[in-house]
Amino acid sequence: MAHVDRLSWPAELATTEEQFRARIAVYPEGQWVAEENGRIVAVSSAQRISERVLHNGHIDHNRLTDFGRFTRSHDPKGEVYQLIGVGVLPEYRWMQLGRLMIDHQVEFARGLAGVRRIVGFTRPVRYYRYSEMPIEEYVRRRTETGRLLDPVLSFHLDSGARLVSIHPNFRPEDHKACGYAVLIEYPVPKRETGA
Ligand SMILES: CC(C)(COP(=O)(O)OP(=O)(O)OC[C@H]1O[C@@H](n2cnc3c(N)ncnc32)[C@H](O)[C@@H]1OP(=O)(O)O)[C@@H](O)C(=O)NCCC(=O)NCCS
Numbered sequence: 001m002a003h004v005d006r007l008s009w010p011a012e013l014a015t016t017e018e019q020f021r022a023r024i025a026v027y028p029e030g031q032w033v034a035e036e037n038g039r040i041v042a043v044s045s046a047q048r049i050s051e052r053v054l055h056n057g058h059i060d061h062n063r064l065t066d067f068g069r070f071t072r073s074h075d076p077k078g079e080v081y082q083l084i085g086v087g088v089l090p091e092y093r094w095m096q097l098g099r100l101m102i103d104h105q106v107e108f109a110r111g112l113a114g115v116r117r118i119v120g121f122t123r124p125v126r127y128y129r130y131s132e133m134p135i136e137e138y139v140r141r142r143t144e145t146g147r148l149l150d151p152v153l154s155f156h157l158d159s160g161a162r163l164v165s166i167h168p169n170f171r172p173e174d175h176k177a178c179g180y181a182v183l184i185e186y187p188v189p190k191r192e193t194g195a
Pocket residue numbers: 008009084085086087088089092093094095096097098099100122123125151152154155156
């Protein structure tokens with residue numbers, strides 16, 4: 001998993017082997033991989049958190065994830081299923097594998113008792129090229145073909161998620177996103193209460 005992350009994410013953002021081990025120890029159900037012939041080619045991580053964490057002052061990646069480990073941040077009864085990251089090996093991209101990972105995570109989360117929201121803090125990955133544009137405008141700006149300017153935002157927002165809020169200084173080391181994260185949310189259909 002760490003190998004895939006190293007080849008998918010910028011070095012300063014990749015999840016380490018030690019962090020993956022800690023995540024698997026605390027919440028194995030949220031850690032997903034795609035394999036081909038026994039080789040891991042895509043990874044995706046999630047944890048559960050309490051709703052109040054989202055309204056508790058300044059939010060940043062390290063606080064939300066206990067420095068990427070989930071050890072003290074994962075709450076087994078948390079109402080919010082938080083997608084942390086998805087990475088696909090470069091030679092396996094553009095095959096809908098990333099989409100499949102997120103779709104499986106979302107379906108899984110929708111089936112969990114007590115989960116009311118499914119969210120992710122995602123990266124406006126091309127903002128560094130447009131940083132003279134206000135971020136509020138950038139995250140909504142579309143090209144002539146109707147796609148969002150940002151491919152990672154498009155990955156989520158053109159596939160069923162909605163934009164919730166924009167967070168400066170979420171990950172200052174994410175130079176491409178200029179430290180910003182965009183909170184996105186996938187809908188959770190109301191459960192049938194049954195008779
Ligand atoms: C984002 C990522 C997971 C997409 O994986 P993938 O398997 O290629 O994605 P899919 O084939 O399911 O979907 C393709 C979509 O991904 C997005 N995408 C494609 N290339 C991308 C890139 N270089 N950077 C970001 N997003 C990209 C586009 O929205 C694309 O949509 P399109 O097919 O309509 O053009 C993959 O590019 C990756 O690992 N990126 C690095 C890590 C990262 O930034 N993760 C996302 C933040 S949580």
